[in-house]
Amino acid sequence: MSLKEILVPDIGSFKDVEIIEILVKPGDSLKADDSIMTVESDKAAMDIPAPFAGTVAELKIKVGDKVSAGTPMLLLDTAGASVGNPVAGSSAPVVKSFTPAATPVVANVPPPSHPAPEVPAHIPPKHRPDPVAAHAEFAGGKPAHASPSVRRFARELGIHPGGADLSLIKGSGPRGRILKEDVQGWIKAELAKPTGEAIGLGFPPAPVIDFAQFGEIDTQPLSRIKKLSGANLHRNWVTAPHVTQFDEADITDLEDFRKSMLDEASKRGVKLTLLAFLMKAVVNALRTYPQFNASLAADGENLVLKNYFHVGFACDTPDGLVVPVIRDVNKKDVMDIARELAELSELARERKLKMDAMTGGCFTLSSLGGIGGTAFTPIINCPEVAILGLSRADWKPVWNKASKAFEPRLMLPLSLSYDHRVIDGADGARFTSHLRLMLSDVRRLLL
Numbered sequence: 200m201s202l203k204e205i206l207v208p209d210i211g212s213f214k215d216v217e218i219i220e221i222l223v224k225p226g227d228s229l230k231a232d233d234s235i236m237t238v239e240s241d242k243a244a245m246d247i248p249a250p251f252a253g254t255v256a257e258l259k260i261k262v263g264d265k266v267s268a269g270t271p272m273l274l275l276d277t278a279g280a281s282v283g284n285p286v287a288g289s290s291a292p293v294v295k296s297f298t299p300a301a302t303p304v305v306a307n308v309p310p311p312s313h314p315a316p317e318v319p320a321h322i323p324p325k326h327r328p329d330p331v332a333a334h335a336e337f338a339g340g341k342p343a344h345a346s347p348s349v350r351r352f353a354r355e356l357g358i359h360p361g362g363a364d365l366s367l368i369k370g371s372g373p374r375g376r377i378l379k380e381d382v383q384g385w386i387k388a389e390l391a392k393p394t395g396e397a398i399g400l401g402f403p404p405a406p407v408i409d410f411a412q413f414g415e416i417d418t419q420p421l422s423r424i425k426k427l428s429g430a431n432l433h434r435n436w437v438t439a440p441h442v443t444q445f446d447e448a449d450i451t452d453l454e455d456f457r458k459s460m461l462d463e464a465s466k467r468g469v470k471l472t473l474l475a476f477l478m479k480a481v482v483n484a485l486r487t488y489p490q491f492n493a494s495l496a497a498d499g500e501n502l503v504l505k506n507y508f509h510v511g512f513a514c515d516t517p518d519g520l521v522v523p524v525i526r527d528v529n530k531k532d533v534m535d536i537a538r539e540l541a542e543l544s545e546l547a548r549e550r551k552l553k554m555d556a557m558t559g560g561c562f563t564l565s566s567l568g569g570i571g572g573t574a575f576t577p578i579i580n581c582p583e584v585a586i587l588g589l590s591r592a593d594w595k596p597v598w599n600k601a602s603k604a605f606e607p608r609l610m611l612p613l614s615l616s617y618d619h620r621v622i623d624g625a626d627g628a629r630f631t632s633h634l635r636l637m638l639s640d641v642r643r644l645l646l
């Protein structure tokens with residue numbers, strides 16, 4: 200055992216400050232810079248860090264004590280731990296070798312030779328008091344008291360002003376202070392709520408209504424797919440700011456070509472559908488606008504651009520919506536894609552689709568063209584950043600500038616929903632314009 204007494208370091212203008220929280224207990228292993236306790240003055244709260252690693256042997260403080268620079272905090276057993284130098288920049292002697300037999304010593308802390316800075320240099324930035332947000336966060340004018348370590352813990356869980364904020368949590372500590380356990384308890388309670396009351400969104404709870412009071416009812420359990428996809432769709436709708444760009448593509452020539460190929464395709468055992476051509480057109484557009492073939496990195500700081508082209512398609516099954524993924528669409532011809540579309544759709548409807556056939560997609564197509572409708576707003580299949588909805592193609596009079604006459608053209612409605620955090624409106628319009636161009640002249644798909 201190699202015991203060292205750890206003293207409160209020079210904490211600048213803080214003097215006789217109250218300990219509001221002790222974050223360690225005997226037996227705890229500390230790393231250098233781990234918080235030992237939180238003190239609070241009338242200005243701000245501040246965590247006091249360990250100068251180096253060790254195991255807490257004995258605490259010399261308790262909540263409510265008033266401490267200043269030099270007050271003993273604890274005995275740290277540094278045997279086996281790398282002591283090294285106290286936290287970088289430390290100038291004050293904050294430790295003293297200690298033998299249990301010796302009379303307790305209070306290390307001599309020399310007064311600073313120059314006026315103490317407001318925030319001492321040896322307190323690492325994450326422990327420095329933040330006078331604005333140090334111990335209170337406001338929502339609706341109501342301050343929420345919590346120590347920096349609790350606020351940091353809460354922030355790591357996504358609780359911060361601008362999102363769900365601390366003032367939503369009831370503190371159980373002295374004077375209503377929010378403790379770590381309060382944050383944990385709150386998160387637990389939020390997760391247990393129905394999705395309509397999702398964390399911190401401030402939705403009023405959905406009313407619980409007994410519909411039987413108004414007439415006869417039947418209750419059916421939701422399918423497993425509906426429950427899973429429902430939760431994902433809800434999260435995607437709420438978390439990704441959606442914009443939907445509508446457009447129309449002239450597919451008159453493409454449909455003529457497709458129909459001319461149906462017999463040949465049929466001989467090869469393929470049902471050549473419009474969707475197969477759309478897959479090729481989409482990959483062409485993804486190559487031209489790579490920000491659509493991307494995902495936001497989990498840290499929200501980077502965009503991950505993908506150099507592969509796996510395209511998913513929404514498939515309506517008796518149990519609900521599933522999204523099989525066709526891999527490497529760029530390397531496949533239209534016939535191969537059509538064949539795979541049919542195979543995957545069949546597997547999906549027979550509930551035989553394997554998990555890996557539904558993962559890794561870069562972009563999704565959702566076709567309601569076989570059913571009807573003129574436009575819709577598809578929900579992005581996050582973490583993808585865009586989805587293309589196809590509605591029913593219809594014959595429309597389109598003005599031909601050259602012949603100065605209206606001509607009947609088969610127009611395919613496109614509904615592109617994109618994540619506005621990643622894609623600008625101008626790029627959304629460019630993407631659908633590019634698709635129009637590709638689809639209006641099928642030869643371009645070969646380029």
Ligand code: CAO
Nearest residue numbers: 472474513514515544565566568569577578589590591592
């Ligand atoms: N305009 C006009 N006709 C269309 C069309 C369109 N955009 N798309 C398909 N059709 C026609 C087809 O040519 C076919 O006609 P024939 O039987 O005469 O050849 C008929 O409609 C049926 O097509 P289909 O929908 O079965 O085949 P598909 O390849 O176009 O689509 C699939 C396959 C799996 C996408 C589709 O079956 C499906 O499940 N669609 C629903 C997707 C969905 O639910 N999306 C909503 C999700 S919410 O975002």
